[in-house]
Amino acid sequence: MKIKRNTLLSLAGIALLVGAIAVADATLGRFSVRILNLSAIYIVLALSLNLLNGFTGLFSLGHAGFMAVGAYVSALLTMSPAQKDMNFFLEPIVPFLRDLQLPFPLALLAAGACAGLVAVVIGVPALRLRDDYLAIATLGFAEIIRVLITNAQSLTNGAQGLKAITKYSTTWVVWSVAALSVAFMLALVRSSYGRTMKAVRDDEVAAEAMGVNVFKVKSTSFVISSFMAGVGGALLGHMITTIDPKMFTLTLTFNILLIVVLGGNGSITGSVIGAIVVTVLMEALRFLDMPMNFLFIKTDGLPGLRMVIFSILLMIVVLYRQRGLMGNKEFNWDDFLGIFRRKGASGAGGRS
Amino acid sequence: MELSTFFQQLTNALSLGSLYALIAIGYTMVYGILRLINFAHGDVFMLGAYFAFYAATSLAMPWWVAFIVAIGLTAMFGMGLERVAYRPLRDSPKISVMISAIGASFLIENVGIVVFGGRPKSFPSIPLFDTVVHLGPVSVLSVSLFIPVITAAILVALLWIVNGTKTGLAMRAVSTDLDAARLMAIDVNRTISMTFGIGSLLAGLGGIMWTMKYPQLNPLMGVMPGLKCFIAAVIGGIGNIPGAVLGGFLLGVLEIMIVAFLPELTGYRDAFAFVLLIVVLLVKPSGLLGKHQAVKV
Numbered sequence A: 001m002k003i004k005r006n007t008l009l010s011l012a013g014i015a016l017l018v019g020a021i022a023v024a025d026a027t028l029g030r031f032s033v034r035i036l037n038l039s040a041i042y043i044v045l046a047l048s049l050n051l052l053n054g055f056t057g058l059f060s061l062g063h064a065g066f067m068a069v070g071a072y073v074s075a076l077l078t079m080s081p082a083q084k085d086m087n088f089f090l091e092p093i094v095p096f097l098r099d100l101q102l103p104f105p106l107a108l109l110a111a112g113a114c115a116g117l118v119a120v121v122i123g124v125p126a127l128r129l130r131d132d133y134l135a136i137a138t139l140g141f142a143e144i145i146r147v148l149i150t151n152a153q154s155l156t157n158g159a160q161g162l163k164a165i166t167k168y169s170t171t172w173v174v175w176s177v178a179a180l181s182v183a184f185m186l187a188l189v190r191s192s193y194g195r196t197m198k199a200v201r202d203d204e205v206a207a208e209a210m211g212v213n214v215f216k217v218k219s220t221s222f223v224i225s226s227f228m229a230g231v232g233g234a235l236l237g238h239m240i241t242t243i244d245p246k247m248f249t250l251t252l253t254f255n256i257l258l259i260v261v262l263g264g265n266g267s268i269t270g271s272v273i274g275a276i277v278v279t280v281l282m283e284a285l286r287f288l289d290m291p292m293n294f295l296f297i298k299t300d301g302l303p304g305l306r307m308v309i310f311s312i313l314l315m316i317v318v319l320y321r322q323r324g325l326m327g328n329k330e331f332n333w334d335d336f337l338g339i340f341r342r343k344g345a346s347g348a349g350g351r352s
Numbered sequence B: 001m002e003l004s005t006f007f008q009q010l011t012n013a014l015s016l017g018s019l020y021a022l023i024a025i026g027y028t029m030v031y032g033i034l035r036l037i038n039f040a041h042g043d044v045f046m047l048g049a050y051f052a053f054y055a056a057t058s059l060a061m062p063w064w065v066a067f068i069v070a071i072g073l074t075a076m077f078g079m080g081l082e083r084v085a086y087r088p089l090r091d092s093p094k095i096s097v098m099i100s101a102i103g104a105s106f107l108i109e110n111v112g113i114v115v116f117g118g119r120p121k122s123f124p125s126i127p128l129f130d131t132v133v134h135l136g137p138v139s140v141l142s143v144s145l146f147i148p149v150i151t152a153a154i155l156v157a158l159l160w161i162v163n164g165t166k167t168g169l170a171m172r173a174v175s176t177d178l179d180a181a182r183l184m185a186i187d188v189n190r191t192i193s194m195t196f197g198i199g200s201l202l203a204g205l206g207g208i209m210w211t212m213k214y215p216q217l218n219p220l221m222g223v224m225p226g227l228k229c230f231i232a233a234v235i236g237g238i239g240n241i242p243g244a245v246l247g248g249f250l251l252g253v254l255e256i257m258i259v260a261f262l263p264e265l266t267g268y269r270d271a272f273a274f275v276l277l278i279v280v281l282l283v284k285p286s287g288l289l290g291k292h293q294a295v296k297v
Helices: A002-027 A030-056 A065-076 A081-087 A095-099 A102-127 A131-151 A171-190 A194-201 A206-208 A214-240 A251-261 A268-289 A307-322 A333-340 B003-034 B041-057 B062-088 B094-116 B143-166 B168-177 B179-184 B188-213 B223-236 B241-261 B263-283
Strands: B134-137 B138-141
Touching: A002 A030, A002 A171, A002 A333, A030 A065, A030 A171, A030 A194, A030 A214, A030 A251, A065 A102, A065 A131, A065 A214, A065 A251, A081 A171, A095 B134, A102 A131, A102 A194, A102 A214, A102 B263, A131 B094, A131 B134, A131 B143, A131 B223, A131 B263, A171 A194, A171 A214, A171 A268, A194 A206, A194 A214, A206 A214, A214 B094, A251 A268, A251 A307, A251 B094, A268 A307, A268 B134, A307 B062, B003 B041, B003 B138, B003 B168, B003 B188, B003 B223, B003 B241, B041 B062, B041 B094, B041 B188, B041 B223, B062 B094, B062 B188, B134 B143, B138 B143, B143 B168, B143 B188, B143 B241, B168 B179, B179 B188, B223 B241, B241 B263
Parallel strands: none
Antiparallel strands: B134 B138
16 A cells, blocks of 8 residues: 555656646746756766765766766767857868767767767776776866767867757756656666676675676676766756866866765755756856955955855765765655654665 | 977976975875875865965065975865865765865865956066076076976885884775774874875975966866876875886876877867876776785675
8 A cells, every 4th residue: 555655646646746846947138047947957967976985885976077078079960060160270171070960868868878989998998996096087087088079079069169059958948857867767776787786886805706707797887887877977068058178177076976975975856856956056256256246345356256156065974974965865755744743754865 | 399398398308207296195195194195285285376476576475484384374274174174074985075075176166256356367476486596508497407306305215104103004094994003093084184184295396396487376276186196196005105107207208299299189188197197097097006906795
């Protein structure tokens, strides 16, 4: 009976969410809708980093690189030859790529696939390393990708970036992708494959002794994560409509890391909540960078103050509440209802 | 390429390599003792330059006083950073400490942008460092000659501290086995604090020398040198001080020489270090002078 109740509640919750998004999309202004959609993209990105960081125990700092690959692939594949000619005014684009144009869903898949392919190439050497060496190696690869994109003038338009990318990232598109990612992650984490990932995270040597092919698990996780990062990057490009190599620096990876750590390393619910909270806060705190006028004190705009707040937030979480918002727990109805019915606290805390 | 151009580039390369070496030492010492990549080290380097700038301009100190004050402040800052951001996490998983380091790095950079302003500042010229010296056909800025000499002197002093004093003995003990060192009545916290102090002092000195050579200050100036010097430390064998110096020189010489000999690769300059890093990690992960350490289960 209980399981049935929870299923019903979940269905009702999903229906409510879909309704809420529909209402928000129809009534909110363009700026608010943009923030709403940005949250969805950050959900995809945070989940992909959490898969590595939280579930497989691989600390990667190369996310921005995979996002860049995805964003460029999808942008170039969806542009018409005429648009490409307009963008590539310094040096013409290679003819093969000029005439290639795919519909958006295919381009999005191609973006993920290319990012995944790059991950295979990078993963073979990089995943032999551990902990901090892996972090610095992935950071290195991301930097190399960025330098390559900056210099491949006839392929990516170099430092000028790409402008006038078609705005395919509508509310429904980004939220569908976000929902798919959540569903996929839930299924993955609960599968036997997800359990081997957690085994590798908790104790690599023990996992290996139990017959887990550690390298295979790590590389699969790395490739899946990069695929999602590529898709997320592509969605971001189709939302902002301009991309250039300078967008994809360590700062971008830092933002996603902030979401994952804040939400809880190893919690899907945490990443979803973290993505929404951080995205909304990022926009809500934008006033900090603007000129301010208190009663007596006037400041003439301090760009960077917003990021100071976020850095402090990250430090506080790491120093005082390492588990983040959710720890490694997931949302479930029993716990949620338990908050309202104190005495009926079932205590069925779901450890993922 | 003419011989004189070659020597010109070589002097450039040597002074850049010396700067890399100074900063790489800080990384290698901290990593040797805590097994931690101090991501904020590059930002400490940036602070050193800014401290000197404000001491010399706003406080109108003579340049050598300003330098000493700035280096002292930077060393103190490094010790404070360890206390606030790393010490509370001494027993936490490695990933937490690393996230804390990344957070600290971003915090310093952004506070830097707010306090110092995002617009680049230029360091007032100091005649002693700013004159052009002619050595035969080669003409260089005098600072480019000072830098390798200072680095060499520092290296000798540092090797003496690490190998010849009690503090150095404590450092080596803590880096070999932190818990055993504590049992031997070594004040572990003090030793780690010392290490951060020395590392940050060198970063401060490096930052000041850097602005003498490239007189532009901006709050993000430490990011790239920071990453590259960590790479230099890895190339030389992390935890090994002569190794860090060797790695720093190697990286500096390679960067300048590749651009000098193959100008068409100039756009890729920032990627050299990372490519080199990956090659070293694959071929000899313990670095050129590092010892192989077995992973304990």
